[in-house]
Amino acid sequence: MSQPHINSSNDEWNKFAPSFMKLATDGPGVAPAQNMVKVAAEVFPFSSASAILDIGCGPGQVTAAALEAHGLELPETARVVALDLSPVMIQQVENRKKTEIENGATLWNKVEPMICNCTDLSAFPDNSVSHAFAAFVLFMVPQARVALDEIRRVLTNENGGGIVALSSWQGSEWMELIGFVTKVRPEKSAPKMPPTWATLEGIRGELEATGFRDIEVHTVEAFMPFNNYDEIARFILTQFPGMNKMTSDMSREELEKVRNLMVEFIKSRHPVAPGRLTGTAIVGVGRK
Ligand SMILES: C[S@@+](CC[C@H](N)C(=O)[O-])C[C@H]1O[C@@H](n2cnc3c(N)ncnc32)[C@H](O)[C@@H]1O
Numbered sequence: 372m373s374q375p376h377i378n379s380s381n382d383e384w385n386k387f388a389p390s391f392m393k394l395a396t397d398g399p400g401v402a403p404a405q406n407m408v409k410v411a412a413e414v415f416p417f418s419s420a421s422a423i424l425d426i427g428c429g430p431g432q433v434t435a436a437a438l439e440a441h442g443l444e445l446p447e448t449a450r451v452v453a454l455d456l457s458p459v460m461i462q463q464v465e466n467r468k469k470t471e472i473e474n475g476a477t478l479w480n481k482v483e484p485m486i487c488n489c490t491d492l493s494a495f496p497d498n499s500v501s502h503a504f505a506a507f508v509l510f511m512v513p514q515a516r517v518a519l520d521e522i523r524r525v526l527t528n529e530n531g532g533g534i535v536a537l538s539s540w541q542g543s544e545w546m547e548l549i550g551f552v553t554k555v556r557p558e559k560s561a562p563k564m565p566p567t568w569a570t571l572e573g574i575r576g577e578l579e580a581t582g583f584r585d586i587e588v589h590t591v592e593a594f595m596p597f598n599n600y601d602e603i604a605r606f607i608l609t610q611f612p613g614m615n616k617m618t619s620d621m622s623r624e625e626l627e628k629v630r631n632l633m634v635e636f637i638k639s640r641h642p643v644a645p646g647r648l649t650g651t652a653i654v655g656v657g658r659k
Contacts, residue, residue, distance in 0.1 A: 427508025451483065538654045555632070568653075570653070604637065
């Protein structure tokens with residue numbers, strides 16, 4: 372049986388959106404987002420930004436990281452666009468924007484949430500974007516090179532060329548845990564990272580193949596905090612995109628078995644709770 376690609380449908384992201392919001396400020400995307408913003412700023416200062424795109428924004432970790440670190444430097448004319456294919460996710464970003472502003476983070480007034488497929492950035496003219504971020508999204512896009520071509524098209528030629536920063540997973544404990552379904556039902560196939568997107572060389576290759584230059588790739592440690600073992604095991608088993616499809620024909624007993632195995636594994640890796648599951652992200656950057 373062929374390995375399912377990590378290519379969760381829009382429907383699954385729509386369903387996951389409310390749970391994903393809980394991970395918006397301390398979940399696995401936060402440290403990589405901060406790193407992507409930091410390395411992008413070293414190459415292309417945010418004080419010269421024309422437009423910042425947070426592509427496949429999810430709950431907006433990159434948007435938040437960019438505003439926190441560099442929001443005050445942004446030119447008045449600079450746009451900050453948080454775009455995602457999932458309408459429910461974009462609704463969550465709208466809600467987050469409102470809450471952030473109510474809590475005094477007025478820089479969020481700049482944020483434009485937008486429903487948009489990253490393979491079609493026709494909402495943005497050629498050479499109009501200074502910073503394009505694509506955090507943990509391209510590996511699940513069947514036409515990732517079309518998306519990279521689009522990103523390159525919209526990036527500016529000015530100031531030495533606009534910057535793209537993207538991220539992917541080299542590996543993580545939560546991905547390992549997703550695979551635990553096969554310990555109880557060996558005939559099932561757990562989704563795996565496409566090999567190209569799980570290595571530094573693979574990501575460098577994608578950026579090279581789509582014409583980016585000054586490419587740099589590195590790893591960043593990421594974390595998923597948990598309060599107790601049972602809660603995190605249940606969260607992964609029932610909430611993660613793709614899990615429903617994998618477990619829909621499993622009995623209550625089988626699901627219980629998977630959950631117990633997950634708890635055992637997490638305890639063996641993290642003997643103290645609360646704790647943090649760990650993962651390793653790959654960050655790739657390049658210039659137009
Ligand atoms: C793993 S989440 C990443 C979210 C966030 N960027 C982060 O760093 O955690 C992937 C996001 O990409 C979105 N997505 C999937 N395919 C997409 C596409 N073709 N265009 C735009 N967004 C897409 C999903 O709806 C989801 O919000």
